[in-house]
Amino acid sequence: MVRSPNHLTPLSMTGALGVTDSASGSIIESYAMLPFKLIYSNGYYLPIGAHVFPAEKYRCVRDRLLANGTAEAKDFPEPEPATDQDILLVHTPEYVHKLKTGTLSPREQMELEVPFSPELARAFWLAAGGSILAARQALSDRVAVNIGGGFHHAFPDHGEGFCMIHDVAVAIRRLQRDGKIRTAMTIDCDVHQGNGTAAIFAGTRTASEPLPSVAGSMSTSPHAAKTAAKMRGAHAGDVFTISLHQHNNYPMWKPPSSIDVDLPDGIGDDDYLAWLDNALSSGLRQFEPDLLCYIAGADPYCEDQLGGLSLTINGLKKRDELVFRVARARDIPVMVTFAGGYALNVEDTVTIHCNTVIAAKEVFTAQE
Ligand SMILES: [Zn+2]
Numbered sequence: 001m002v003r004s005p006n007h008l009t010p011l012s013m014t015g016a017l018g019v020t021d022s023a024s025g026s027i028i029e030s031y032a033m034l035p036f037k038l039i040y041s042n043g044y045y046l047p048i049g050a051h052v053f054p055a056e057k058y059r060c061v062r063d064r065l066l067a068n069g070t071a072e073a074k075d076f077p078e079p080e081p082a083t084d085q086d087i088l089l090v091h092t093p094e095y096v097h098k099l100k101t102g103t104l105s106p107r108e109q110m111e112l113e114v115p116f117s118p119e120l121a122r123a124f125w126l127a128a129g130g131s132i133l134a135a136r137q138a139l140s141d142r143v144a145v146n147i148g149g150g151f152h153h154a155f156p157d158h159g160e161g162f163c164m165i166h167d168v169a170v171a172i173r174r175l176q177r178d179g180k181i182r183t184a185m186t187i188d189c190d191v192h193q194g195n196g197t198a199a200i201f202a203g204t205r206t207a208s209e210p211l212p213s214v215a216g217s218m219s220t221s222p223h224a225a226k227t228a229a230k231m232r233g234a235h236a237g238d239v240f241t242i243s244l245h246q247h248n249n250y251p252m253w254k255p256p257s258s259i260d261v262d263l264p265d266g267i268g269d270d271d272y273l274a275w276l277d278n279a280l281s282s283g284l285r286q287f288e289p290d291l292l293c294y295i296a297g298a299d300p301y302c303e304d305q306l307g308g309l310s311l312t313i314n315g316l317k318k319r320d321e322l323v324f325r326v327a328r329a330r331d332i333p334v335m336v337t338f339a340g341g342y343a344l345n346v347e348d349t350v351t352i353h354c355n356t357v358i359a360a361k362e363v364f365t366a367q368e
Contacts, residue, residue, distance in 0.1 A: 033072075035364055036141040038065065038357060039130045040076040044148040046123050048114045052305060052342050053162050058148050060350045061338075061357075070358055076147070077137075082128035082170055089173035090166055090200060092157045099164065112159040124165040127151065131171035131337055135291060138333040139180060143324065143360050147353075150295045150339030152194040153251065161192065161250060168293050168337055169200045172239060175291065182236040185289035185332075186243075187280060188257075189319060190297025190339040191307035193245040197295075198255040201239040240287040242279050244272070246300075246308050259283055265308045269315030272300065276319060280326050292334040294323050298341030298352035305342040316352050320359035328363055336360065 040062050046055040054060075065071040087096055098104050099121050109116055130146045137144035151163035159165070172184045186201075188194035240258045247262035254260065259282060261275050299307040301316060311319070327334040336356060341349035 034070070034075045034361060036143045036145070036360065037134070037137045038062070038071055038076050038145050038147050039079050039134045039137070040147040041078045041126055041130065043123060043126045044130070046114065047117060047119045051114065053114070054341070054346045054349060057341065057346065057349055057353065058338075060346070061147055061353045064350055064354050065357055068354075070354070070361060077133065079126060079130040079133040079146075081122065081125040082132060082165075082167075082174075086132065086170050086174050087125065087128060087165060089177060090156060090169045091154075095157045108158055112162070112164060114162050114164075121164065124151065124167070128165050128167040128170040131167040131335070132174050134335040134337070135171040135175050135293070136180065138291065138335040139175075142328070142331075143334050143336070143364050145336040145357055145360060146338070148338060150190065150297065150337030152188055152190060152197050152295055152339060153192070154196045155199050160196070162340075163196060166196050166200060168295065169197065171335070172291070172293065176237055181290035183238045183240070183287070183289050184291045184293055185240040185283060185287060186293045186295060187283070187323060188241070188243040188245070188295040188297075188339075189276065189300065189323070190295055191246050191299040191304065191309055192250050192297070192340065193254045193260065194241065194243040194257060194295065195251045195253070195255055197241050198243065198257040198260075201241050202255060238287075240283055240289060242283050244276055244279060249308055250306075258287075263309060266310050268310045269312055269318065272309065272311055272315065273318055273322060276322055280323070284326070284330060289332060292323075292327050292332045294327075294334055294336045295339045296320060296323075296336050296353075296356045297339035298343065298349045299339075301341070301343055301348065301352060303344050303348060305344060306340065307342070313348065313352055313355065317355040317359050320356045321363055324360050324363035 044058040048055055062076060102116060102118060104116055127149045131149045134144040134146040149167040151165060151167050153161035153163040154166035175181045186197050188197060242259045243257045244261040244263060248265055259279050261279050300309040300311045302310040302312060338353050341352060343349040
């Protein structure tokens, strides 16, 4: 029987520490090695000028993880850009053509909220390639992190909210096409609802049971309460989508995910973690995915400029640990993307993203 995440034992830190060889006094490197990959490219930088989105955060995260000894240079394989064929697994030929030829309409340009350029399009193709590689690596290493991606507001036929290409959806569809996975689950913890994800996977057969109540004021999506049908015999191609987000925030129109947790303004660590635990447990009772895609947005942070929740840096790390502990306990490979993060102090956003990698290292190197 799989243990519930509530009953897992506290994390052991031993795996994160190096062991000193008493004869030579040197650190035995293999013991301290990162047992998974961090997918990264300097090409992830988004050329968007002065913008609330800190385009340099990916490089800052890589540099910090190297400087504090969490990772070594060889832990960061570089991805190839996704092919146009990969992108077309999710996006319409018309939209892809507009991106390739720089012919977005003024309205489409406005919805994207970042200034179009061919260089920007290249960065999004690369982020999608990074998520494909992260998903593949997760299948062999149990976990992998794309130090980028998580562009969950991109729809098949248009981009929104800084997101041009839905890298996570492209990765899922590519691995399904290759026969590497049949089913996937997305767990989206960005403060903004995963509207693109919900729209892209709306056609797949998903059903949901109501979440047990934690605090009376929160609701799940209306269609979620209609059926408690089990999904254990899920069909190939099915993708179960979970989004925990601030209700009173962008996007105004929230297409239904399999499970939506609409959080009230100002919610803190404890309530958030209880709802996350609930949503994950409920989702995994109904659906057994071959791959978990964790969208680890840094913007539920209390000092985020575009968010209205009140999580602390420590609470966000506990969030990451919870997702990784559930994935590990159930033996579900997990690929991670970073999504949003707009802290007043960019260093806080970098810390929150670095902590996601540190949490993965702690959970996946802890003794069984
Ligand atoms: Zn966000």
